[in-house]
Amino acid sequence: xxxxxxxxxxxxxxxxxxxxxxxxxxxxxxxxxxxxxxxxxxxxxxxxxxxxxxxxxxxxxxxxxxxxxxxxxxxxxxxxxxxxxxxxxxxxxxxxxxxxxxxxxxxxxxxxxxxxxxxxxxxxxxxxxxxxxxxxxxxxxxxxxxxxxxxxxxxxxxxxxxxxxxxxxxxxxxxxxxxxxxxxxxxxxxxxxxxxxxxxxxxxxxxxxxxxxxxxxxxxxxxxxxxxxxxxxxxxxxxxxxxxxxxxxxxxxxxxxxxxxxxxxxxxxxxxxxxxxxxxxxxxxxxxxxxxxxxxxxxxxxxxxxxxxxxxxxxxxxxxxxxxxxxxxxxxx
Numbered sequence: 001x002x003x004x005x006x007x008x009x010x011x012x013x014x015x016x017x018x019x020x021x022x023x024x025x026x027x028x029x030x031x032x033x034x035x036x037x038x039x040x041x042x043x044x045x046x047x048x049x050x051x052x053x054x055x056x057x058x059x060x061x062x063x064x065x066x067x068x069x070x071x072x073x074x075x076x077x078x079x080x081x082x083x084x085x086x087x088x089x090x091x092x093x094x095x096x097x098x099x100x101x102x103x104x105x106x107x108x109x110x111x112x113x114x115x116x117x118x119x120x121x122x123x124x125x126x127x128x129x130x131x132x133x134x135x136x137x138x139x140x141x142x143x144x145x146x147x148x149x150x151x152x153x154x155x156x157x158x159x160x161x162x163x164x165x166x167x168x169x170x171x172x173x174x175x176x177x178x179x180x181x182x183x184x185x186x187x188x189x190x191x192x193x194x195x196x197x198x199x200x201x202x203x204x205x206x207x208x209x210x211x212x213x214x215x216x217x218x219x220x221x222x223x224x225x226x227x228x229x230x231x232x233x234x235x236x237x238x239x240x241x242x243x244x245x246x247x248x249x250x251x252x253x254x255x256x257x258x259x260x261x262x263x264x265x266x267x268x269x270x271x272x273x274x275x276x277x278x279x280x281x282x283x284x285x286x287x288x289x290x291x292x293x294x295x296x297x298x299x300x301x302x303x304x305x306x307x308x309x310x311x312x313x314x315x316x317x318x319x320x321x322x323x324x325x326x327x328x329x330x331x332x333x
Contacts, residue, residue, distance in 0.1 A: 002026050005053045009039055012087035012094045015047040034059045034218075038097060050097035052083065057091040061148060061307065063140045063219050066090055068133060072220050075129040081120065082217055100207040102215070105236040108201055108255060111262040116212035117204055118266025121228050124196055124214060136187075137197045137223035138296065141303065142180050149306040150175055152319075156310050164319040171319075174302060174326050182333040186296055188224055188289050195223035200235045200297075226289035227296055229263055234297035246317035250324055260290050298329040 006024060010016045019041070027038035040050040062069065073093070076082035084096040107113050133140065153175070157168045173179055196203075197219040205213045239249045264286045273279040302325035309318035 001029075005037055005039060005055075008087070008089075008092055009051055009053060009094055013048065013051060016041060019043065019046070029055075031055075040097075048097065050099075051086060052095040052097050054093040054095065055091070056089075056093060061145060061304070063137070063144055064133065064221060068131070068221075069218060071131070072129045073217055075127055076124065076217055076220070079123065079127045081124050081127060081214060083213070098205050098207060098213060100205055100209075103201040103204045103206055103212075105201055105254070107206065108233060108236060108259065111259075113206070113212060114259060114262040115266030117199075117214075117232065118229075118263045118268075120212055120214050121196065121199070121225070122267050122269065124220075125193055125225055125228075127194055129194065132194065132222055134222070136192050137195065137219065137221055137227070138183050138187075138300075139180075140221065141219075141300065142183070145303045145307075146175050149303055152306040152309050160309070160319055164317070167319050167323045171302075171306070171323055171326055174299075174306075174322075179299070182329075183296060183299055186293055186333065188226060188292075190224070192222040193225055194220065195225055196220050196228050197223050197231070199228050199232045201232065202235065204232070224289075224293065226286060227293045229260060229267075229286065229290040230293040231297045231300070232263065233259070233294070234301065241315060246320040247315050248317075248321055250328070257287055257291070260287050264290070295329050295332045298325040302326040302329065 002021060005026065006016075006021055010019070023042050023046075025040045025042065027040075029035040029037045035055050037053045037055070038050060039053055041048075064072065070088050073082055074085060074088065077085045082095075083098060086094040086096065088094075103113070135143075149171075153168045153171055157165050160168065196214060196217065198216060199214070203214065203216040205215050207213060233253070233255045236255055237250050237253050239251060240247070242248060261283065264283050267286075268279055268283055270276075270279060273282070302322040305318040305322040305325065309322070
């Protein structure tokens with residue numbers, strides 16, 4: 001895999017041509033349906049010093065067709081929201097390398113970071129990629145992920161432990177039209193806009209310079225901006241990599257309305273309002289919408305987890321994870 005990654009990087013980066021594999025360091029791959037790998041050149045005179053390789057081949061949970069996904073990413077890169085793109089093929093994408101780290105749940109307690117994330121979301125929401133599919137995010141998610149979920153819950157059920165087979169049966173309503181109606185009932189009554197749709201803290205990056213950037217735009221399409229605020233906090237309630245089955249736990253939320261308010265404070269440009277009272281009213285409206293849409297993250301992650309249960313790539317039992325998430329969604333809808 002390293003050889004393949006280097007070959008593709010060298011095809012896109014003339015400054016790396018003629019160098020051997022021993023001239024580079026490769027990060028461990030990260031990701032679920034696709035993976036990323038940082039590649040760093042050991043040669044001090046190499047340009048660029050590093051790149052990010054994203055493997056796209058074999059991804060089966062895409063919400064956008066390849067041409068739409070490519071158009072979205074390049075529009076975001078042109079706007080300076082996404083990292084600059086060195087190459088984009090059906091099998092892979094090579095991006096400019098960000099020096100820093102992804103955020104942790106603890107970072108979301110920092111109002112300064114939250115305001116920066118809000119500012120980046122404002123920039124993203126202002127981008128208007130051409131020819132976006134007209135369906136909103138959750139309608140596309142339900143249509144494209146339901147067959148993957150059904151394959152797990154029905155076709156692969158016999159391969160799970162007996163108690164997880166019972167959970168598969170309990171999860172079958174996730175595929176029903178009634179569940180989609182529940183999802184739609186949480187949508188605000190306002191026009192759709194271009195959104196990220198997967199903003200949890202692991203898709204947000206803190207540069208070494210202290211600036212915040214957004215990552216992973218594969219789900220970016222038409223949606224509701226309040227979900228971009230809500231989903232940022234989605235994984236803060238999860239504790240992963242626990243030693244005992246099912247290797248995760250769900251805890252009480254650590255965020256509150258003040259945290260959501262700090263995020264939205266960074267999002268709302270004061271210059272766009274006639275006075276501070278108007279800005280405060282809009283902030284209160286968006287906070288209320290955000291709180292109402294938080295359960296949608298539980299539905300989204302329950303659906304996303306089901307295909308992963310067939311070939312787990314982490315020490316976590318994805319059927320119990322999906323079941324717990326779905327129960328949380330049902331409890332408030």
